[in-house]
Amino acid sequence: MANYITKEGVEKLQKELQNLKEVRRREVSERLRAAAAQGDLSENFDYSDAKEEQEIIERRIAELEETLSRAEVVEEKKGTGTVQIGSQVTLETAGDTFTITITGSQEADPLQGKVSAESPLGTVLLGKNKGDTVEANTPGGKAAFKIGDIA
Numbered sequence: 001m002a003n004y005i006t007k008e009g010v011e012k013l014q015k016e017l018q019n020l021k022e023v024r025r026r027e028v029s030e031r032l033r034a035a036a037a038q039g040d041l042s043e044n045f046d047y048s049d050a051k052e053e054q055e056i057i058e059r060r061i062a063e064l065e066e067t068l069s070r071a072e073v074v075e076e077k078k079g080t081g082t083v084q085i086g087s088q089v090t091l092e093t094a095g096d097t098f099t100i101t102i103t104g105s106q107e108a109d110p111l112q113g114k115v116s117a118e119s120p121l122g123t124v125l126l127g128k129n130k131g132d133t134v135e136a137n138t139p140g141g142k143a144a145f146k147i148g149d150i151a
Contacts, residue, residue, distance in 0.1 A: 013067060
């Protein structure tokens with residue numbers, strides 16, 4: 001499946017990648033040098049800890065580079081009236097109204113109202129129009145959602 005992401009999402013990942021490469025790598029390298037200067041590395045907790053952090057940073061850098069190399073940036077097409085990646089969708093369910101943004105999987109953050117297009121809710125919303133009603137599996141069971149505004 002394609003790795004869809006908004007322009008905002010790409011910028012966020014690029015910023016994180018830059019920070020890891022230019023700041024975090026240097027910080028960990030300095031920690032490694034300082035710990036190595038203490039001598040016996042076999043029982044040096046500071047050295048082991050810094051080495052582990054270095055591995056985590058390098059894995060994240062590789063992950064971000066892979067994600068960005070395969071990313072398909074989705075341009076927002078405002079006014080189409082159809083739910084797509086990048087759309088802000090107002091949903092109504094059981095007397096409650098809320099707004100979510102449909103994102104690629106890398107940007108999803110349900111606590112911030114960013115729902116992945118690959119999630120159960122995102123999947124049923126894609127391609128739908130204002131006024132449509134959809135059903136999705138949620139942590140609380142099946143729920144019906146009526147689509148309000150789409151921006």
